[in-house]
Amino acid sequence: xxxxxxxxxxxxxxxxxxxxTIREFAERAKTAGAELVVxxxxxxxxxxxxxxxxxATPWTEGAVxxxxxxxxxxxxxxxxxxxxxxxxxxxxxxxVIDSSGTIVAKYRKTHxxxxxxxxxxxxxxxxxxxxxxxxxxxxxxxxxxxxxxELYRAxxxxxxxxxxxxxxxxxxxRNEHLRLLALAxxxxxxxxxxxxxxxxxxxxxxxxxxxxxxxxxxxxxxxxSPDRAELIVADLTQDVLxxxxxxxxxxxxxxxxxxxxxxxxxxx
Numbered sequence: 001x002x003x004x005x006x007x008x009x010x011x012x013x014x015x016x017x018x019x020x021t022i023r024e025f026a027e028r029a030k031t032a033g034a035e036l037v038v039x040x041x042x043x044x045x046x047x048x049x050x051x052x053x054x055x056a057t058p059w060t061e062g063a064v065x066x067x068x069x070x071x072x073x074x075x076x077x078x079x080x081x082x083x084x085x086x087x088x089x090x091x092x093x094x095x096v097i098d099s100s101g102t103i104v105a106k107y108r109k110t111h112x113x114x115x116x117x118x119x120x121x122x123x124x125x126x127x128x129x130x131x132x133x134x135x136x137x138x139x140x141x142x143x144x145x146x147x148x149x150e151l152y153r154a155x156x157x158x159x160x161x162x163x164x165x166x167x168x169x170x171x172x173x174r175n176e177h178l179r180l181l182a183l184a185x186x187x188x189x190x191x192x193x194x195x196x197x198x199x200x201x202x203x204x205x206x207x208x209x210x211x212x213x214x215x216x217x218x219x220x221x222x223x224x225s226p227d228r229a230e231l232i233v234a235d236l237t238q239d240v241l242x243x244x245x246x247x248x249x250x251x252x253x254x255x256x257x258x259x260x261x262x263x264x265x266x267x268x
Contacts, residue, residue, distance in 0.1 A: 004029035009200025012046030041081035047169035056083035072101030081167035105131035107140035130159035175208035187218040216244040
């Protein structure tokens with residue numbers, strides 16, 4: 001299965017410009033033969049809290065209906081980070097749209113990045129989300145989630161995930177953290193990692209790109225630059241996934257009896 005990752009810059013607050021960019025990269029992904037294209041975090045509004053507060057909408061309006069139309073027109077699935085308003089609450093979300101333009105899954109970011117006040121702008125999600133896509137099972141995550149390995153292990157062990165999707169707006173100077181954490185999540189879970197990160201600047205913050213597709217053995221099969229918009233494309237195969245897991249069955253060797261206890265040891 002061929003998938004594409006769109007490493008893009010956004011214009012904070014300019015929905016029309018951002019949708020033009022999304023459409024352009026989706027068309028390029030279709031031309032490259034991709035069945036799915038993955039976009040970064042908050043690709044509709046940009047990652048600026050005061051802009052998100054003003055522009056987040058219910059998914060019956062705003063970016064999502066436009067994304068559905070793009071998916072339907074191109075007959076291609078889309079995963080995209082977008083804002084979401086539900087009543088008085090705002091969520092940092094991912095939408096999964098299939099090739100008919102139907103919303104088939106939604107994930108709300110569970111770990112909010114408090115150092116820049118995301119927890120004051122957005123409400124956290126409370127559910128893990130995994131969705132079937134052809135022969136694969138996609139697990140949805142967003143940016144700061146990457147620092148919480150428990151989330152990824154739960155997606156793989158409890159939800160059968162074998163392709164971990166990360167929509168991100170990850171900044172310099174922590175680009176090495178992004179690279180190492182993404183590699184670790186692939187290796188320890190013997191799963192593909194699909195990382196779509198931003199480039200450009202939002203409110204002065206520079207994003208570090210470095211989007212990638214990493215296979216279940218930790219091999220980077222496609223990679224983007226740290227500083228320019230570009231599309232990367234890669235093939236995912238069941239053979240690679242099965243071979244890695246059969247040769248070293250880490251997931252079946254887990255000692256959950258030791259490290260998933262709910263109570264600690266009594267003092268000596």
